[in-house]
Amino acid sequence: MSSLSLAVRDSSTMLRRNLLHARRYPSLTLNLLLTPVMLLLLFVYIFGDVMSAGIADGRTDRSEYLAYLVPGILLLTIGGTTIGSAVSVATDMTEGVIARFRTMAIHRGSVLIGHVIGSVLQCVMSVVLVGAVAVAIGFRTTNATALEWTLAxxxxxxxxxxxxxxxxxxxxxxxxxxxxxxxxLPLMVLPLISSAFVPVDAMPGWFQPIAQYQPFTPAIETLRGLLLGTEIGINGWLAITWCLALATLGYIWSTSLFNRDPK
Known part of the structure; x- marks a missing residue:
């Protein structure tokens, strides 16, 4: 069996293992999903009129603020879901599962690949569920084409x-x-201090650079442009650059830690 086919086979096995764990212990995923859903309902139904007046020149339009809010909530959902991945990996490390895998004749990188693919699939499913809640309470896109939905x-x-x-x-x-x-936890905190809930221009001057120059704000503004027709500008390129940089950093960091000889 070639090295590539071995890697694919073992990664598929590890992916199946992680998905089975997620199915058997859904409480962690559900708890992480509750936070963005509760924030969505809280900001729409409790603060919606006030927040919409603050960003729409005094006009109170809860549905308009809902449309503004949803892209940020979707990013918050992804950040929360990935926390479960960190917990799952740490559990495998501390319970000795990884040590047993090291002694088996499996592709070394398949353990991490299984965790990563499993987490991405869970993130996508979580986004779909939270998006369904948003649609159920009135979220609608503004003439978004099939291509724009695909890009989003x-x-x-x-x-x-x-x-x-x-x-x-x-x-x-x-x-x-x-x-x-x-x-x-910063993976959930950073979206809270981005443009998810209010425009950067509406924030205090000293706080605006913190919200502007971080990974989530360009991504949120890009999603708004794709789904709501607002101006994207350079935010799309910034979002892609941030994603590639973070993925590269995370990959190098993860493989370095995983390949380190256990003491």
Whole structure:
């Protein structure tokens, strides 16, 4: 059997293992999904009128704010789902599963690949579920074409891939699952301090660079442009650049930690 076919076979096995774990222990995924759904409902039904007035020159239009909010909530969903990957990887490390895999005749990288692909699939499913909730409460796109929907889904998948590699590295570098959950928390915090809830221009002057020059704001603005027809500008290229940079960083970090000889 060639090296490539061996890698594909073993990665598929590891992917199936991770998906079975997610199915048997759905509580973690459900808990992480509750946060973006609750934030969506909270900001739409409790703060929706006030927030829409603040960004629409005094006009109160809850549906308009819902459309503005959804792209940021989808990014928050991905960030939350990838925290589960960090916890899963840390659990495998601390419970000795990885040590047993090291002694088996399997492709070395298949363990990480299985975690990454499994996490990306879970992210996509989570985005679909949260998106369905958004549609159920009134979210509608503005003349988005099939190509724009495809590009939006592709961008979300690329973001999920990049954040998953970072989460896997955080899980590998953590001493236990609890630490992994805490270390990966910025993946949910950063969307909260981006343009997800209010425009960057509406923030205090000292805070605007923090919101502007981070990975999530360009991605959110790109999604708004694709789905709502707003101006994208250079945000699309910035979002892709951030994703590629984070994916590369996470991959190098993860493989370096995983290939390190255990003490």
């Amino acid at each position: 889904l592709g961008l979300l998948t690329l973001i999920a891939l990049a954040l998953t590699w970072i989460a896997v590295a955080m899980g590998l570098s953590s001493p236990n699952a609890e630490a992994a959950s805490n270390n990966a």
